[in-house]
Amino acid sequence: MSNGPSDAAPLASGAIRTAQRRARVAIAALGLVLVLVAYSAGSPGLGCPWILGDEYIFVVNNSDVTGLGRDEPLWQRSLRIFTHAHHDLYQPFTILSYAIEWRLWGEGRLFWMRQTDVLIHAVNALLVWAVLRRLLLRFGAGCELVCTGVAWMLALVWTLHPMLVTTYAADMGRTHLLAATFTLLSLLFHLRSLEPGRSAWFLAAAAALLLAMLNKPVVGWVAVVFVLEALLLGPGRTLRSPRIYVVAVLCAAFAVATLRTTAATFMLEDSPLPLFGDPLARAAMSLWFYLRNLLAPLWLAAWYPPDIHTHWLNPRVWLGAGLALAAAGVALLAARRRPLHAVALGLVWLLATWLPVSGIVGARVAAAQDRYFYLPLVGLLLALGAGLARFVAASPALMRPRLVGSGALALLYGAAALPCGQALCREARSTLQRAARVAELYPRDPRVLESLAAAHLFGVKNPTPEGYPSREWAERGEQALAEAIQTAEQHPEYFGDRNSRAAFHRRIAFELWNLGRYERSLQQALRAHDFEPESRLTWLRLAHAYRALERWEDALRAYEKLESLLTPNAPDWGLRFTEFGELLLDRLRDPLRARAKFQMALQAGRLTPVARTRALTGLARCEVLVGEGATGLQLAAQALELQPDCLPALQVVALYHLRSNHWEEAFEAYAAALEAAPTDYEALRGFSVACTQLGRWRDAALAWQDALERDPDQPVFRAQFIWAAACAGEEQAQVWAGRVLSDEPNHRFAHLTKMLAAIRAGRVDQALDCIEKAQAGPALPEARELDRAADALTQMLRHEELPAEAAVPAAALWAAAGYPERARELIDSFLEEHPDSDWRPQAEAVRGQLYP
Secondary structure, three states, X not given: OOOOHHHHHHHHHHHHHHHHHHHHHHHHHHHHHHHHHHHHHHOOOOOOOOOOOHHHHHHHOOHHHHOOOOOOOHHHHHHHHOOOOEOOEOOHHHXXXXXXXXXXXXXXXXXXXXXXXXXXXXXXXXHHHHHHHHHHHHOOOOOHHHHHHHHHHHHHHHHHOHHHHXXXXXXXXXXXXXXXXXXXHHHHHHHHHOOOOOOOHHHHHHHHHHHHHOOOOOOOHHHHHHHHHHHHHOHHHHHHOHHHXXXXXXXXXXXXXXXXXXXXXXXXXXXXXXXXXXXXXXXXXXXXXXXXHHHOOOOOOOOOOOOOOOOOOOHHHHHHHHHHHHHHHHHHHHHOOHHHHHHHHHXXXXXXXXXHHOOOOOOOOOOOOHHHHOOHHHHHHHHHHHHHHHHHHOOHHHHHHHHHHHHHHHHHHXXXXXXXXXHHHHHHOXXXXXXXXXXXXXXXXXXXXXXHHHHHHHHHHOOOOOOOOHHHHHHHHHHHHHHHHHHHHHOHHHOOOHHXXXXXXXXXXXXXXXXXXXXXXXXXXXXXXXXXXXXXXXXXXXXXXXXXXXXXXXXXXXXHHHHHHOOOOOOOHHHHHHHHHHHHHHHOOOHHHHHHHHHHHHOOOOOOHHHHHHHHHHHHHXXXXXXXXXXXXXXXXXXXXXXXXXXXXXXXXXHHHHHOOOHHHXXXXXXXXXXXXXXOHHHHHHHHHHHHHHOOHHHHHHHHHHHHHHOOOOHHHHHHHHHHHHHOXXXXXXXXXXXXXXXXXXXXXXXHHHHHHHHHOXXXXXXXXXXXXXXXXXXXXXXXXXXXXXXXXXXXHHOOOOOHHHHHHHHHHHHHHOOHHHHHHHHHHHHHXXXXXXXXXXXXXHHHHHOO
């Protein structure tokens, strides 16, 4: 057997292939471990209901996602997502992903959408591993084994670190997840484009960076790219390369867009968590919080209120500033030494991705939210990884033991971090538990207690993991609100100025208003007025409280003041003028003035379809009442185009026909309104009027009977039904009226029912007695019993359904209702046509009251 060189080559080649195969298997196994631990960390509570906050704002209540009220196909809606901002953010790719999943998963969407977030985090874990490995190798931190192993350990730490849990657990962290996904991909593509002959890969890098920006702008990324190329190619070549300018334009464009959307949407107005300190102090404080949570994750929560001690007398601010300056200094020193270039890049990565979200720009109002460290942490780990890789590779003899030892420490860390992260994940997916955790950390902070109250009140109408009854949620929420109010009085230092204190009381007023505690809501609105009397939001809270308490004149003054404070660019301009118009029209009976308010509301360009429908309907009613009826009909038709089942618009159409004496059309229009809302009082009354004019008594009685069956505890329905039944000739109507009179001796419609029976029995004298008793009784809300009865008798006389002497009680009713001219016309006609009537004395008595 030969042992020459020719035989050794195949053996060596086979050994290399075996080693490569084993390496691929090992890499696949390590990658699988990252995926499994990422999924395990994010698996608790995947089916928990949507939580209060961004999930409802951007997903559940976002028609771009749900398609609610939209009739265009998904592909068309998907394109429109890219044409506008969502509240204060332009994040169309994330919104698009939610829209696709909302359609794809059906009723099980919540579980699968949460699972998607966890899987994206798992993908990001693999990308972090790949990026760290690639950069460590590129900067010569060690051999492939060392760089691969160290990168995997750091990726494991990143994947399981508890401070990143909220990114993939809930609260719409997908913006950060997808931004990180595409940013990391962009970096991998960018590194590939720097290789000889592969410059075209930069197109993929730019496209990936654009996609990242469409999820969450990473505006500091230009610094990372510049330092990367400068370290690898030199500053001169970097400045001559078009790549850096393409990245700079992308970053600058999205930075400007973010600031503009924030300002345009009044995002900071009445913010629940006003900022403290100057921008630099906020930035320094945030770095302290991030590093504290990174090294000692014992005080983690879903969110943190801004620290009221954010100022330059606070040692933590100086410590944070010192850490930032130290990182910058180390980065400069490391950039001068080739072996430490990875350290320099990692620290620049940390600073460039942290600084824009640190408080240096006041677009974010909550302090140091952990998910904002999702991408910066990768840069810090790169810097640490460069040092660790050099330590492991420093001694060839100790390389494997050091690598194994480091890996063992990483696994021990993972074993400890996994259950901690799972507990935080479960907590983050419960509105109440996350709020309770923050309250546990900050028990004396009224802003936190306010948030706890909001969490309880959220449970009143929304599903929660706890499943308490709605009443218990409301009681707990009201108790928490009371504690927040008391704590605010005891600790005013938690409010930076009078404006933020006023905003606190306004928010409390709103929550109490939602609970139906209108007097207490007014108290808090007045408290807000003490601190900020010229704020339009203060007057809005006052207006709503006065309106809820039916203090119409006070509400009028509040809306007049609010009108003087509104500016045309205010986002709620149209809605507030709509509310003002509704107050004038529905409560103060001033359609002429209301018409002007509705017209101003419709001048706003930001009205939602629902608000526009309200304004159109209000203006239409005003036109029918005091303007051009045909114009009102056209406006109502426009409202019905926006909302085909809009009851107020249907009522306006019916009212137009009623006032135009189009009785058949009014009958049909009110019937359509009652089909949509069988218990609507206005529609029932209008339908009764149309039925009276047409002599369709039975139809009116059936409508009131249907309403009474649906709402048997409504006394107005019972009274109206008894009268309508009497008009229709129902024999039992007298029995029902007698029962009502036994409980309510002065009941108007019951006496009028007796009146009608007396007329039919030929007893005009008894009928007149019943009218006197009815006139003495209290009126039902908007029932107009006397003139309705007078109109009914007049129509019955016209159709010869009653004897001629019914004109006498009819005239008495018209007189009692305040229509003396109609009464005179009717009684004079009766006396002229029936001079020998047995009821002439009663007729003369009625006439004598009309001609004193």
